[in-house]
Amino acid sequence: MTGRTGPGGDPGREEPETAVLIVGGGPVGLTARVLLERWGVRTLLVEKRDALSPFPRSRLVNVRSMEIYRHLGLAAAITERAFPPEYGRIRFRDTLDGRDFATAAMVGIDAPVPESPVRGVVTSQDRLEPVLLAAADAPVRFGVELTGLSGDDGGVVAALADHRCGGGTRVRARYVLAADGARSTVRQLLGTGTTGPGALGHFTTVVFDADLDRWCAGRPAGVYFTAHGMFAPLHPEGGWAWFAPTPEDAGGADWPGLVSQALGPRAGVRAEVVRVQHWVMNAFVADRFGHGRVLLAGDAAHAMPIVGGLGMNTGLADVHNLCWKLAGAVHGWAGPALLETYGQEREPVAHRTLQRTVANTRLLVDVQNRRAEQLRRGEPAPDRVELPWSQEYFAQLGLVLGVAYRSGAVLPGADAPPEPPGTGTAYVPTPHPGHRMPHLWLAPGRSTLDACGPWFTLFTPDPALWAQPAAGPWPLRVEALAGEHTGPCDLGPHGALLVRPDGHIGARWREGPERNTALRQALSRLTGVTAP
Structure with a gap:
């Protein structure tokens, strides 16, 4: 520079x-x-x-x-x-002391998923x-x-x-x-x-103490979205946070009063404010x-x-x-x-993630605004509100586990899909290069992801064939795959997956190496260093 x-x-x-x-x-x-x-x-x-x-x-x-x-x-x-785990849920209410009119699970948070250890x-x-x-x-x-x-x-x-x-x-x-x-x-x-859109608004976080067990202990959640802001329990032993748009007169605001008002008329508690922080949602x-x-x-x-x-x-x-x-x-x-x-690998992921989060944040705000307008007008509001987009937003496995990289650090092979997925809600494990190595149990309590570390990992059902050193400077370990795992990895009896230190597949040989130098050449291409 x-x-x-x-x-x-x-x-x-x-x-x-x-x-x-x-x-x-x-x-x-x-x-x-x-x-x-x-x-x-x-x-x-x-x-x-x-x-x-x-x-x-x-x-x-x-x-x-x-x-x-x-x-x-x-x-x-x-x-x-x-x-x-029961806090891995989002609940939607008019006020915190009210009933749920919608709820959604945080997939992978509220319960284990078979795709991950x-x-x-x-x-x-x-x-x-x-x-x-x-x-x-x-x-x-x-x-x-x-x-x-x-x-x-x-x-x-x-x-x-x-x-x-x-x-x-x-x-x-x-x-x-x-x-x-x-x-x-x-x-x-x-x-x-x-x-990108830039600043989406000015917000305030108010950390406060209050006894809200009557309204929340039986219906736990990580986040409660209301028409008057978002509430979140801080720690298992207590404490709360309220997130809301910053009022015009933030300097002279009665924060305990504002929080108590947002909690709802039936809560009947006075919030004890601990900290206040103003910030911009970018x-x-x-x-x-x-x-x-x-x-x-x-x-x-x-x-x-x-x-x-x-x-x-x-x-x-x-x-x-x-x-x-x-x-x-x-x-x-x-x-x-x-x-x-x-x-090359992370910028496309950032753009896809931004597009999804901005679109669904706007949908969320629209739901809150419409609900608030109903209440302001005194219109009867239904007990349940269907949120068809909530699963699209909160079921994020496709976005977080389905990331696929395309760069010089990936040897895609002839059968690579034309476009990397990772934009939808569903996640389907795949052994295609560029993708995260599928989670498979190698032994009780030991996943294929656990075998990865500060080295390249070669997964193969035929370790003896691949055991010869790569004859280069690269850190490398060979990990045996049981026959039951060759199907999910789409490997023949002599094939192999070369997994990078970040757990993403760098190269695949479905039927075994074409030549003795295949592994060394792959490592050289992935890292940009030629072995002497």
Whole structure:
């Protein structure tokens, strides 16, 4: 990249070089830190806030994200702090103290699905982040803000401002991973634009305490949508959040009164407000996800409406895709072309996800507005409201498990489908290259997804045929497939699936290798590094 420095980019003193500088200490940045440490990459994470966020912003860890956390050994700790499965449901009411007029399940959250070894959970970001922070030893510096970037082909120099101690420092990194949110400083320094609707509105989150068991304990839900805003229980032991459009006189608002009014006339409780936060609901995708050695992930790359919980989860999938490629570049078993596939693979996913979330958020708002108008006019409202779009919105397995990549990091084969799916609600496991490896039980409690790690995994019913080393620098393990799994994997008795470290299939040989060098050539093509 060419030299570029933002305001306040005083170079100050220079610190030791790191392999990857992570900017942003939310769930996406913290997950990237854990992934890179597991893959042997030295990192430094900087976060301009003084501490982890106390606000319960993201509310859902979906099935695919929990697969990632299972791989990292964190799924049990996250589940232990989350709500039980019966909270994996959405309920629609006029007021929180009223009856349900519609309800929908969060598929993969309310109950296990056979397509995955895990179940997603309803949990709050303030419960997730401490687990992620404790899961790695790499240094984290709170109260440190990135103010400038410069560099060349050999690396990136970041100018940092320390708000705790004062003064500036410079850190040289081989790569920068920017997970610094929708108002990303890094994206602005790069001059990267965005595409999409932009700001959809100004909203306020009010964290409060109130005894609402009479109205909710018997009908639990992760989210209650009402005509007066959205309510969500915070933690299994208590606490609530109310999400609503920001009033015009936000500075002088009576927040306890507004929350109590929104709860409904029968609730009869006065909300005890703990915190108030104003924010903008954004909807956009960055025009590019990378510029040389600087890569964007999470909300820095794409901002999604919060309804449906796809924003954070899409960001977690970003870094799961990106971090193994960074590890390959740092350790020398991948070339620059592999990093270019990050944007090629993740940008289309971001656009499809944005299109779906914006369309269905507008449908949701329309339902709420029409219901509110009925109440305002005093019209009789039906006890039940049919929501034919709710399953399309909340049954997201096709969108989160059905993602298919098309790039130089995938060898599609002659029988590849013309267009990658991953846009519908239904998910059908497939062994086509580019897709997530289907979940199959290799042994009690051990999934095919568990066999994947910081290496390429070759699944085959004939390990002896493929056991010879790939004669190259790539990390590789061979995993035996039982005969019962050859059908779901569409393999003959000597075939094989080559699965990337992110669990997506990179290549397939249905009937076995055409030559002894087939595996080595495939790894070379996928990574851009030729074995000596």
